[in-house]
Amino acid sequence: MANMAQAIRLALHYGEENLGVREIFGEDVGPPLGGVFTATQGLKHAWNCPLDERGIIGAAMGLAWAGFRPVAEIQFVDYIFNVIDLLKLAGNSAWTTGGRFKTPMVVMTPTGSGIHGAVYHSHSFDSIATKIHGMKVVCPSTPLDAYGLMISSIKDDSPVLFLKPKALLRTRGDELIPGEPEGEKELKAMIDAPIGDRSKWKPKWPKVTDYEVPLGKAKVSHSGTDATVVTHGRMAPIALEAARALESEGSIEVVDMRSLIPYDWDLIKASIKKTGRVLFLNEETEITNFGEHLLRRTVDELFYELKVRPRLLCGKATPGVGLSSVLENFTQPQKPDVERALRELLADPA
Amino acid sequence: MARDMRTPSAPADGYAALGAETLLRIHAVMVKARALEERLIKMSKSGDGFFWIGGPGEEAFNAALGLQVKKGQGTAYDYLHLHYRSSAIALAMGMPVVDALRQMRNVAADPFSKGRNFVNHLAIPQLNIVPMSSTIETQYATAIGTGIAHARDGGDAITIVNGGDGGTAEGDFHSCLVWANRPALPLPILIVVANNGWAISVAEDTQHGEKNISDWGKVFGMPAKTIDGNDPVESWLAIAELMSYCRTQRRPALLEAKLSRLYGHSSSSGANRIPEPDCIALFEARLLERKLATKEQLEKTWRENLAEVDAAHQRVKAEPLPKAESIWEDVFADGLPQSYPRNGGSF
Numbered sequence: 001m002a003n004m005a006q007a008i009r010l011a012l013h014y015g016e017e018n019l020g021v022r023e024i025f026g027e028d029v030g031p032p033l034g035g036v037f038t039a040t041q042g043l044k045h046a047w048n049c050p051l052d053e054r055g056i057i058g059a060a061m062g063l064a065w066a067g068f069r070p071v072a073e074i075q076f077v078d079y080i081f082n083v084i085d086l087l088k089l090a091g092n093s094a095w096t097t098g099g100r101f102k103t104p105m106v107v108m109t110p111t112g113s114g115i116h117g118a119v120y121h122s123h124s125f126d127s128i129a130t131k132i133h134g135m136k137v138v139c140p141s142t143p144l145d146a147y148g149l150m151i152s153s154i155k156d157d158s159p160v161l162f163l164k165p166k167a168l169l170r171t172r173g174d175e176l177i178p179g180e181p182e183g184e185k186e187l188k189a190m191i192d193a194p195i196g197d198r199s200k201w202k203p204k205w206p207k208v209t210d211y212e213v214p215l216g217k218a219k220v221s222h223s224g225t226d227a228t229v230v231t232h233g234r235m236a237p238i239a240l241e242a243a244r245a246l247e248s249e250g251s252i253e254v255v256d257m258r259s260l261i262p263y264d265w266d267l268i269k270a271s272i273k274k275t276g277r278v279l280f281l282n283e284e285t286e287i288t289n290f291g292e293h294l295l296r297r298t299v300d301e302l303f304y305e306l307k308v309r310p311r312l313l314c315g316k317a318t319p320g321v322g323l324s325s326v327l328e329n330f331t332q333p334q335k336p337d338v339e340r341a342l343r344e345l346l347a348d349p350a
Numbered sequence: 351m352a353r354d355m356r357t358p359s360a361p362a363d364g365y366a367a368l369g370a371e372t373l374l375r376i377h378a379v380m381v382k383a384r385a386l387e388e389r390l391i392k393m394s395k396s397g398d399g400f401f402w403i404g405g406p407g408e409e410a411f412n413a414a415l416g417l418q419v420k421k422g423q424g425t426a427y428d429y430l431h432l433h434y435r436s437s438a439i440a441l442a443m444g445m446p447v448v449d450a451l452r453q454m455r456n457v458a459a460d461p462f463s464k465g466r467n468f469v470n471h472l473a474i475p476q477l478n479i480v481p482m483s484s485t486i487e488t489q490y491a492t493a494i495g496t497g498i499a500h501a502r503d504g505g506d507a508i509t510i511v512n513g514g515d516g517g518t519a520e521g522d523f524h525s526c527l528v529w530a531n532r533p534a535l536p537l538p539i540l541i542v543v544a545n546n547g548w549a550i551s552v553a554e555d556t557q558h559g560e561k562n563i564s565d566w567g568k569v570f571g572m573p574a575k576t577i578d579g580n581d582p583v584e585s586w587l588a589i590a591e592l593m594s595y596c597r598t599q600r601r602p603a604l605l606e607a608k609l610s611r612l613y614g615h616s617s618s619s620g621a622n623r624i625p626e627p628d629c630i631a632l633f634e635a636r637l638l639e640r641k642l643a644t645k646e647q648l649e650k651t652w653r654e655n656l657a658e659v660d661a662a663h664q665r666v667k668a669e670p671l672p673k674a675e676s677i678w679e680d681v682f683a684d685g686l687p688q689s690y691p692r693n694g695g696s697f
Contacts, residue, residue, distance in 0.1 A: 023498065050532065054491050055525040062495015062509075065480045066425055070495070085485055089492075093481045097473035098464035099680040101481050134681055157683030216687055262682070265689035300696045 001172040002180055002187055007143035008039040008108070008164065009191060010177055010208045011150035012071060016045050018210070019154050023063055025049045026056055026073030032198050036075055037110060037169045041193045042203035053079055057086040057107065061093075061159075064105040069154055074109040077163065078123040084132070090159040091134035102157040106150070111139065112234045112283050113332045114167025119320035121166075122328070124284035129161050130261050130293075136215050137260040139163040141236030142173040145258055148213030156215055163260075165233040179208035218264035220271065224253035227277040227345050230268055230294060232257040235281045235333065242338040250346040260290060265297070272298060276307030277345050283332050286317045307350035313341045364583040370642045372417075376582045377637065378651050379413035380630050383438035385655040386447050387613075389663060390454050390469055394617040398667075399454040402617040404470045405435030407610035408544055410629035411579035414586040415542070416442025418593060419510065421477055425503040429478045429496035431489035431511040434470040435544060436482070439512070443477050448662035458672040464679070465672040487517030490526035490541070497530060497537030497602075506597040508538040515606075516549025518563050530602035531570040538596045540589075541604045544579065546611035551619065564606040572602055579607025580629040 002010060015021035022045050026035075030048040034041025049056060053074055060072040074080045080087075090103045113122035129137045136158050140146035146164070153160035172184070181187050190204040221236065222243045227250055231239045236256045243252035253271050257263055272278045278298060280291035291312045298310050315321070316331045333341075365373065387406045394402035405412060416439035420428045432439060437450060449461050456465035462473045473481040480492065493511035500507050517523060523543075530537040543563050547554045560566070567574025573595055577588045585607060592603040610626035637643040678686055686692075 022502070047534070050525075050528050052525050052528065054522055055494055055529050058488070058491025058522065058525065059494040059498060059529065062429075062431075062480070062492040062497065063499055064495070065492070066429065066496045066499035068495075068499060086488060086491060089481075089483055089485065089488060094683055095680045096463050096467050096471070096483075097481050097680075098461065098466070100462070100473050100475050102683045104683070136682065262687045262690055265687075265691075269689075296696075297691065 001174070001184055002143045002177050003170050003172050004140070004143045004146045004164070005037045005039045005169045006187065006191060007147040007177055008150055009041060009043065010180065010206070011147045012040065012043055013205050014151060014208050014210070015069070015071070015154045016043060019069060019151070021045060021069050021071060021154060023068055023070040025059070025070070027051050027075045029073050034193060035073065037164070037166065038192070039108070039164070039169070040073070042191060053083045054086060057083040057090070060105040060107060061086065061090050061103060064103045064159070065101055069104050071106045071108060071154065074107060076121050077109045077111040077125045078120040080109055080125060084128065087132050087135060087161070091132045094158065095134055103159045104157045106153045106160050106162055108162040108164055110166035110169065111163040112165050112167060113321050113328060114234055116323060116325070116328065117166070117321070118323035122321035124282070124315070125163070126260060126282060126284045126290040127288050129163070130290050134158065136160045136262065137163065138215060138258060139165060139233040139260060140258060141165065141168060141233055141256055142175065144173055144175040144177055145213050147177045148211045149215070149258060151210065152212045152215050155212070160215070163233065167234045168237070171237070177208060178211050180206050213258060216259045216262040216264055218255050218257045218259065218267045220253060220267070221256045222252065222254040224251040224275065226250040226252065226275055227279065227342060228253045228255060228271040228275045229279045229281055229342065230255045230257065231281040232260065233283070235283055238333070238335050238338055239281055241335060242342055245339060246342055246346070249343065252342060268294065269302065272302050273305050276305060276350070277348070278310045279341055279345050280310070280312045281314070281333065281338060283315050285315045286312070289314050308345065308348040311341060311345060313337060364587055365636070365640055365642065368583060368586060373637060373642055375417060376413045376586065377633060377643070377648070378655070379417065379438055379442045380409035380582065380633065381651050382447065382655045382658070383409045383413065383441050384630055385652070385659045386437060386441070386450055389659045390450065391613060391617070391621045393454050394621065399456065399469065401468050402454070402621055403434045403468060403615070405437050407546065407612035407626065407629065408435050408579070409438045410582035410633060411544065411585040411607045411609055412436060412438035413442050414582045415439050415510070415589050418586070418589055419443055420507055423476050423478055425499050425507060426505055427478050427507050429480060429500070429509045431480055431493040431496070431509070432472065432482050433489060433513050434468070434482060434484070435514070436472070436512055437470055440472055440474065440477070440479060445472070445474065445477070447659050448665060451662050451666045452669065455666050456671065457666060457669040458676070459669050464676060487513050487520035487522045489513055491522040493526055493539055494529040494537065497539040498535065501535055501537050501600060508540055508593065508596040510540045510542065512542040512544060514549070515543055515545035515547065515554050515558070515563055516552070518543055519557070527566060527570060531572060536601045538600045539602045540592055540596050541602055543606045545606050545608045548611055548615065550615045562606060564604050567604040572604060574604035576606040576608065579609030580627050580632060582629065582633055
């Protein structure tokens with residue numbers, strides 16, 4: 001089974017071979033490193049660029065306007081803040097030009113906490129990203145979804161921000177990517193660069209095939225009838241574990257959003273209508289958290305369907321995530337916090 | 351006070367080299383641009399639009415540039431990343447005046463933005479004129495991308511980026527210089543700075559210590575020039591030389607054109623005539639002096655262009671405004687999902 005970094009790499013390889021991707025670039029994206037999380041190792045069109053986030057996004061926009069389908073990387077989402085106005089331009093170009101210019105580019109960037117990344121390697125960007133209207137935003141929680149979302153993102157004519165949950169980039173799912181070998185070691189031998197001198201190394205790509213996760217479509221990763229948890233990215237597997245752990249106390253439905261913009265309101269709404277109880281769960285900070293938008297919409301449209309008040313569990317509103325495990329675990333939702341929130345949600349008298 | 355243009359006006363042989371036909375083509379574009387911009391200013395003052403920003407004073411340089419573009423669509427042709435004073439470039443390439451008037455009046459038929467954006471914020475895919483934005487200097491960042499496309503696809507097409515002197519303080523200008531000179535892949539970009547000496551109300555010489563902005567080229571060892579952008583002949587020759595370098599050497603060049611800003615920054619500062627050198631008056635005097643045109647010829651050019659602008663304006667006055675619901679068009683390339691929030695809140 002591929003891990004998420006390998007899955008993204010396989011999708012980019014598929015994009016190079018089948019979708020016209022000719023430019024994959026960013027800091028340390030090309031050889032010898034192939035990305036700080038190895039997501040671009042061995043790709044024939046991956047190259048290194050100056051340490052210049054504004055140049056990276058500007059280059060991607062120009063390439064997209066010239067008919068290319070570039071994939072650019074910002075090494076950590078923590079360093080994307082100085083390109084917000086360029087992302088806004090990418091997002092609004094179709095609208096401001098009356099549909100004359102589309103901007104088919106993918107910007108991928110590791111997001112979130114969970115690797116003891118301290119202040120500048122633990123940020124989330126969901127609320128700001130989702131306010132850059134015209135740009136699509138996706139965030140997978142499994143390797144197969146990462147593969148399918150990347151392929152769909154490359155095919156899409158709108159700019160797409162592909163958030164890679166950094167804590168999950170080494171995790172493996174339980175679903176094979178179409179065309180990948182079953183053996184974990186076999187895949188590693190084929191596509192992972194060796195330690196040491198890599199100058200003569202070339203990957204042996206498996207024949208992976210087309211697989212789309214449509215942008216804007218969530219999935220129910222665990223069915224339930226008593227409560228709904230709506231989540232994405234790093235929090236999705238935690239929610240899944242919590243739902244399984246609490247099976248004797250209640251039947252919890254886990255909705256993995258996968259796409260933040262556009263988001264699958266129809267699926268979210270159907271689940272909340274069914275259970276009447278909902279927890280929105282993410283790792284970004286409180287105060288204009290993206291989950292707060294979903295919560296407001298839930299109140300507006302589903303008030304009379306709710307059995308109890310809807311809830312949000314998210315990161316605490318501090319200027320950063322502290323390095324110490326004590327600080328990080330207190331700032332960001334952990335599995336016990338999720339279980340506690342779900343227990344409270346289930347126990348709240350209707 | 352007249353500004354130091356550094357280089358004296360073009361030598362007489364420049365006029366001979368270009369010949370009367372080309373000189374009169376340049377003149378016609380300059381006049382068309384001035385006639386258009388002065389009508390746009392009047393529209394902003396008479397309630398026939400909301401805001402004006404444009405390029406009176408830049409016609410000499412811009413006409414000379416626009417007429418030398420390899421125009422067309424796709425990477426086999428030049429890409430242009432312009433700013434809001436570039437109307438004469440687009441007119442030289444064939445933009446109809448009526449389209450600029452439509453954007454000024456923000457009617458539904460505004461082809462650049464469907465009534466959504468300020469005047470002179472162009473976007474013309476058929477001419478490779480990529481979306482222009484009010485954001486200062488971001489075009490120098492996006493020029494990197496089409497520059498890479500041109501470097502990859504070969505041929506002789508180049509990327510041209512044009513912005514103001516004030517914006518060269520922004521990092522994007524320096525990003526463009528660094529990326530265009532990257533040893534791994536030099537980019538064929540003609541980097542233009544239209545130096546009118548002002549950043550809105552702030553004089554350049556109070557904020558910039560560089561002797562010339564083109565001196566940034568020395569750092570990279572790239573061809574760089576500062577010229578009198580009020581002279582269309584000097585502009586034409588410098589553009590031709592540096593364009594040729596970019597096209598054949600597939601490397602960048604930097605061109606700073608010192609020129610006038612004849613109506614201030616925008617309608618926000620009154621859009622009243624400023625006593626700076628007028629490139630059209632100067633050019634016409636030289637054409638007459640060298641007997642390359644007659645007074646009647648030049649007057650005819652003015653009459654025809656004023657009439658064209660007037661007719662287009664009358665036409666646009668009758669065109670409908672955009673429909674309110676059109677705000678939902680073009681948000682995403684593939685349309686909006688049914689469940690996209692459209693209420694503007696709870697109601």
